[in-house]
Amino acid sequence: MENHVVHNPESAGLQERIKTLIVSGEFEMGEKISEDQLAKRFATGKATIRHALAGLAAVGLIQVRPRIGTFIFSLDASEFDRLNELREILECAAVRIAMRSNHQMFLIDLRKNVDRAGALNFRDNYYQAYRILDREFHRLPFAHAKNKYLTDAYEAIEIKIWAMRSLLTFPDDHFEKSLDAHRTIVTLLESGRVEDACQRLQTHIQKSFSTIEKNLLGSN
Numbered sequence: 001m002e003n004h005v006v007h008n009p010e011s012a013g014l015q016e017r018i019k020t021l022i023v024s025g026e027f028e029m030g031e032k033i034s035e036d037q038l039a040k041r042f043a044t045g046k047a048t049i050r051h052a053l054a055g056l057a058a059v060g061l062i063q064v065r066p067r068i069g070t071f072i073f074s075l076d077a078s079e080f081d082r083l084n085e086l087r088e089i090l091e092c093a094a095v096r097i098a099m100r101s102n103h104q105m106f107l108i109d110l111r112k113n114v115d116r117a118g119a120l121n122f123r124d125n126y127y128q129a130y131r132i133l134d135r136e137f138h139r140l141p142f143a144h145a146k147n148k149y150l151t152d153a154y155e156a157i158e159i160k161i162w163a164m165r166s167l168l169t170f171p172d173d174h175f176e177k178s179l180d181a182h183r184t185i186v187t188l189l190e191s192g193r194v195e196d197a198c199q200r201l202q203t204h205i206q207k208s209f210s211t212i213e214k215n216l217l218g219s220n
Helices: 009-024 035-042 046-058 077-118 126-145 148-166 172-190 194-206 211-218
Strands: 062-065 069-072
Touching: 009 035, 009 046, 009 148, 035 046, 046 062, 077 126, 077 148, 077 172, 077 194, 126 148, 126 172, 172 194
Parallel strands: none
Antiparallel strands: 062 069
16 A cells, blocks of 8 residues: 655744744743643644654754654754755755746845845834845845755755754944945856856855854854
8 A cells, every 4th residue: 555645734834833833032042842832832633743843853943852752953063054055055056057947037136135125214113124135145046046946955955054043143334244245146146157157156155144243142
């Protein structure tokens, strides 16, 4: 008899809700969670919670330690560096594919993104608004590359990056430097200098967290 995977819409929806809480910093890295806690919070049964946690564990967002408990993922500084290395590879690959297959619309969307970010007002919830546009900027290459396997690989690590960002307070110049890097990347791509743009993107990713910030994350 064949085995079939049963799709559980309730569990899938719950996975997305838990992901949102992780990304927003509602759950801290390394925080212990329980089925009872989540069942009460989401007003659902333990079977649904268990199914959702299994799905999150499969992509590394939940860590199950036998006889100890279930925890939100955590990374030390060394693991973070390895994660960033993979991020560089995936984002640059997506940029190259997007430029080959759909460069006109890709460049239009990138330019719109940096223009919207540049128009943000510091007094108008700037940090949260910029984070949304920052995340969009790094997702755009995958949206235009339209390679499901590449996108799936990126999504498996991208949520960890943004969960970590939500736990830290960055100085004003961090956002200004980030936007400057985005503008430079777009300008290079618009002039056809794809490899130079990828090199700038790699440097930008490498500087996304300072040593101090990585150590702070590791201490959580």
